Amino acid sequence: MSDPIEEYERKTPESGRLFAEANQYLPGGDTREVTYFDPYPTFVEDASGCTLTTADGEELLDFLNNYTQSVLGHAPPAVVEAVTERFARGNGFAAPTREATDLARRIVERTPSVESVRFTNSGTEATMNAIRAAIASTGNDHVLKVDGAYHGTHDTVLVGVEGAGRENPGIPASVEERVSTVPWNDTDALAEAFERRGDDLACFIVDPMMCNAGMIPPAEGYLEAARDLTAETDTVLVFDEVMTFRLAAGGAQERYGVTPDLTAFGKFIGGGLPAGAFGGREDLMGVFDPARGSVTHSGTFNANPATMAGGIATLDALDADAIDRLNDLGGTARERLGAVCADADLPMQVTGDGSFCNVHFTDEAVTDAASGTTHEAITKRFFLALRNRDVLVAPRGLMNLSTPMGEGEIDALVAAFDGALADVAPDLAADAT
Template sequence: MARWPEPTSRSKQLYERGLEVFPGGITRTLPWQEPFPVYAAKGEGAYVVDVDGTRRLDLLNNFATLVHGHAHPAVVEAVRRQVGDGTAFALPTEREVALAEVICARAESFEQIRFCNSGSEAVMSAIKAARALTGRPKIVKAEGVYHGSYDYAEVSLDSNPSNWGNDPISIGYSKGVPKGVADDVVVVPFNDVEAAERIIRANAPQIAAVLMDPAPSYLGFTPMSQAFIDMIERVTREIGAVFILDEVITFRAHRGGAQTLLGIDPDITTLGKIIGGGFPVGAVAGRRAFMSVYDHRAGKPALPWSGTFTANPVTMTAGQVTLELLDDAAIDRINHLNERLVRSLNSAFERSSFPGQVTGFASMFMIFGHKRPIVDYRSAYASPAEAKCIKALQRGLTEEGFHIAGTGKGFLSTPMTEADIESFMEAVIKLTKAGLTA
């Protein structure tokens, strides 16, 4: 039987069909890999079986959403029951109240919550909330940090040495972004306390919000330093701006998210991914005084909130079961497995000629094709040759039976065993020792 990437594989046939109906052959760019994507047939715990019958350890987990892997029996059973009772209503359900209670019990700053359908939507709403609360136009974000696909949140996502300037220059991410978008985003260097404070203060009267990810994925999950956390908390409060913490990806780090683990006190938090248990989701949670922006009881709220599929009971059910299963012991276990993975791979790279490194936070890791110490976007930035080397690693791993991202990112899930991680590390060591050519 043919296997990916053979031209006779079923994945190739599906890609050929896709080329007729999708620009570029696929309907989202994320799963793209050369020469064509692997098409999934089904998921079983930590593994995915593709349409050619090849089984691979899934370190992607739909980009960190499936913390219990694929088709966890308890999630499947609860969802099956809910689907039989209806999938979406133009009425609230008990399921949304139950998931809200589960999430609000997990972090001190989550006094109230509102659901939506993606992390991008959550970030968009949080930014609009901050503007509604302060009457100011600008947001602050860190250079090279991903917060989803809202124009403002994308500014300076892929700056490069030819355009990033000394202090980070605000650059629209896609072609056609109005100049006003970049003008309303103040970009700061991540973890650089002095520069970030200076830049924020210079724009203080116009700043509605400071948006930060506690351990940005594009920066190899480098966590915010204590000094940076202290500065952001102090300065946002002094200038009357809203501190938005984007925990769409990092909430898996601890029962109460990275904010509890690192001791961060945001006004508003954006959530997504794992809280939907494998279904589309987003949420904004925060202190009552800030969440009141959505309260309609006195007439039109400062920020109206809607969404046809918002809080649909299927997502709510899957999210509740998923979070109830994700207790301290489950989180500790995958965090420790990841810590070992990062340590072991780094020491293997030290002993080999592979000029790379692995960074990680909680149950997430990233393999880089360079050894420069990573503190921010500019030090994490990969040259085209380094980026190609990691793409070659991804391709080699796919052929060896492992899915990671083309950027070198991977996410652990609770069904993964020590043996799974051992075999993944062996494959990485074998491929990096053999040398990687793009």
């Protein structure tokens, strides 16, 4: 057993040097909070399939996949070819292109609740515009969301991501006043919130599986209750499928059999180029039609042709068969990691569904943000112990699969998981007493 931080510093001197240099020009050494971990993040040079090559020449097995973006792995040849071909013919005109229609058609065909779509540059803009459509069409301002749920970085949805109170000094207090939160998976609390506020809600925005607090599937009947309560009060039900769209050809809404009014997409929807999309019922989306509606939606890079080409190639490769295979492999991973947890006889478990897994260092039931985000220090130590074994997951314990993976990659994950446990077992046993 070795100290994970010392071991990491020994393996990654070049990343340490690059991070010190980056800090001279970028506050915090990067432009994304989520890439940072103690003592400094790993710099990546190249990526192919499910392997990342770091600045220190290590090869890491990637079970993070840019927080679920790289569902086909890195640099999938069909996507590289489609993007390169489109880019070489000129990219970015103030005019529509046939590629946007082709990608929109694919999304509409695979997602029955989506009658029309608009493209954005991120999942953040997708949830922001879905909420705008809800406000414009209901005439109400108030937004209901789930405690601890992350829907991007615009003001409204940053309320209630981490605990209570003024967690974000950059967000006006007036925004916080028009957002309420409810615990994930608590149908009674949801019913109470609708009882209290149902008449002035614009929307309830919800991940159909709670992603941010550790891949927690919906409890029996929870999404159905959300559907009924929103329908009864004319509140717009927005599913944030930025991560979960990979769960079936038609997303988590198909897997769980509940139909939202609007859906936000992101991650792989642009084939690895910056992209998002939102869509849904035609009457709600009509507010963006300049001939009929009044809600402004523009953006220099919206529906960028190379991005659209990447999205088309990605959705064509990620068909129902590819998803079934990936979900089966995810089931194998959860089962085998669960067996490691059971053998170790330590307070830990693995949650998830489809091709998502998340380790939690508790033996209490994990049902919501409060129960899903315990033991953060150990979770981060465990992450570094895995990283030292050349397996990359998220510091919060999220793992997700990509299509180039097979049983061999699951073997490697399970072996690293087992080894990393030895590094944290003493802390874990001490923590549990």
